[in-house]
Amino acid sequence: MLRQCATRLSRPSPLRAIAIRADCFATSSARRTDRAVIYAENGNPAEVLRVKSYDPLPPPPPGSVNIRFRLSPINPSDINVVQGVYPAKPTQQHVSGEDVFIGGNEGLAEVVDVGSNVDGLHKGDWVTLGKAQFGTWASTRVISAEDVIKLPAGGFSEVNAATINVNPPTAYNMLHQFVDLKEDDWVLQNGANSAVGQAVIQIAARKGIKTINFVRSRPDLDNLICSLTQLGATHVFTYDALSDKSLAKHVKQWTSKSPIRLLLNCVSGPDTTAMTRLLGDNAHLVSYGAMSKKPLSLPTSLFIFKNLTTHGYWQHRWYQEHSRQEREKLMRTLANLKLKEPEHEILDLSGEPSDEAATKRLRDTLTKIEAGFSKKVLLRLQ
CATH class of the missing domain: 3.90.180.10 (Medium-chain alcohol dehydrogenases, catalytic domain)
Structure with a gap:
């Protein structure tokens, strides 16, 4: 059964000198605090x-x-x-x-x-x-x-x-690096209640980008769905919905003018494979985690007939490849977004x-x- 929230609701002194390096701790006979x-x-x-x-x-x-x-x-x-x-x-x-x-x-x-x-x-x-x-x-x-x-x-x-150093920049860069998303475009993601997932929802909503979000089933599911909706999620489902044949029909109706071109994956495993059926042509699948601890298996037909492109994303690598000035600019951008704690x-x-x-x-x-x-x-x- 498809489940989603129907309403969207719009922080003693040293005895000797000790030489130190910039990456070391100092030690002495002083009282340790x-x-x-x-x-x-x-x-x-x-x-x-x-x-x-x-x-x-x-x-x-x-x-x-x-x-x-x-x-x-x-x-x-x-x-x-x-x-x-x-x-x-x-x-x-x-x-x-x-x-x-x-x-x-x-x-x-x-x-x-x-x-x-x-x-x-x-x-x-x-x-x-x-x-x-x-x-x-x-x-x-x-x-x-x-x-x-x-x-x-x-x-x-x-x-x-x-x-601010890991999850929000991961969300921001994945939303901007692989697909040129415009207002009313769609993003598909799993692990939507993770720190990255919540940041994706908020950043996308700020730009008028719609999100379809998947989470695991749990006892407090309704509260979680409405919490993500308050952040700006357009639709929230459990992975169980992927076995409902009507889901693809609904998604096709919602995205008819702008087929989904970006899937953000931190779970992998069979559920992620099932999610790829919701993608449009020329889409990009970006993996930044594997919480299921299962491999990501994709049918060859996605590459041949839908021209799917897959990527891996690691924020650590982005930092290695960008200057200090670029990092400071990213921090200012994230500060201006005023994301929820x-x-x-x-x-x-x-x-x-x-x-x-x-x-x-x-x-x-x-x-x-x-x-x-x-x-x-x-x-x-x-």
């Missing part, structure tokens, strides 16, 4: 991740800044990095006598100290990271000024700023009396995430 989430080897995050204290940072060296992380999300890709199954790898760091890895790839940081020979950055500026897999699950870091991207003043809430929960470990207590709370949360907790979790360590 800062913390990082670290791991020494890949494995189950709820087993290998732990919280460890380290000393306050000394002043930054020339060309660098000290930053304090305000919020850092725990993304699915971060979990994959810890598991050792993600293609981007972190660099080993020295933290309080240990050579370890620091978790986290994304986060909102505030500049707290500026080294000499740094232009354009000042204390209090909000920044995000221009260096992949830097290790954002930490209280403070010292980083080269070239490796941070200054965020527009007043452009983001804390939560939006902390989550993702549903989230803040895991605040700053008040935990010991590293052991902080580690226990962290691991309990990671176990909940692994069990399917649907909200975005953001980490606060200080």
Whole structure:
């Protein structure tokens, strides 16, 4: 049965000098007040991740800044990095006598100290990271000024700023890079309730682009459908609707003047194969994930008779291929869109009396995430 929402409703002193590099932690005999989430080897995050204290940072060296992380999300890709199954790898760091890895790839940081020979950055500026897999699950870091991207003043809430580096730009670039979409054009996507999916809905709606969105069936389905509709979704269905022969007939009627030319896929598997039947000629299928953990299998006829083109998209690669100026421009564009904050929960470990207590709370949360907790979790360590 087809299901959709019928109504559309229109954030002690050091005893010796310690030399540091821009990508290292400082250590000394001072009382430790800062913390990082670290791991020494890949494995189950709820087993290998732990919280460890380290000393306050000394002043930054020339060309660098000290930053304090305000919020850092725990993304699915971060979990994959810890598991050792993600293609981007972190660099080993020295933290309080240990050579370890620091978790986290994304986060909102505030500049707290500026080294000499740094232009354009000042204390209090909000920044995000221009260096992949830097290790954002930490209280403070010292980083080269070239490796941070200054965020527009007043452009983001804390939560939006902390989550602006991965999901919203993925959504924005996929909507603009592969097909020249105009008002009243259509986009098809699965995983519509994901962070990227919700951003796709909002960005498309801002441009008058219509979306057909697929989600998994669940007990609170009606609430989810109406929530996505409030964001700007045109139609929302479960994957079960793909077996209803009337769906294709409805889609053909809706899109008769503008056949669907873009399918955004983060699921793969048989359901995505079924979704391709809704595409028009000369369409593009863009895959940026495989949440089903199943391969994407496509009939050859789609390529021969419909001239389908397939692509993969990875935001990390976009950052590698574009300049700092282009990244800053993208951040300004996203700030102007005023996207809604993702549903989230803040895991605040700053008040935990010991590293052991902080580690226990962290691991309990990671176990909940692994069990399917649907909200975005953001980490606060200080």
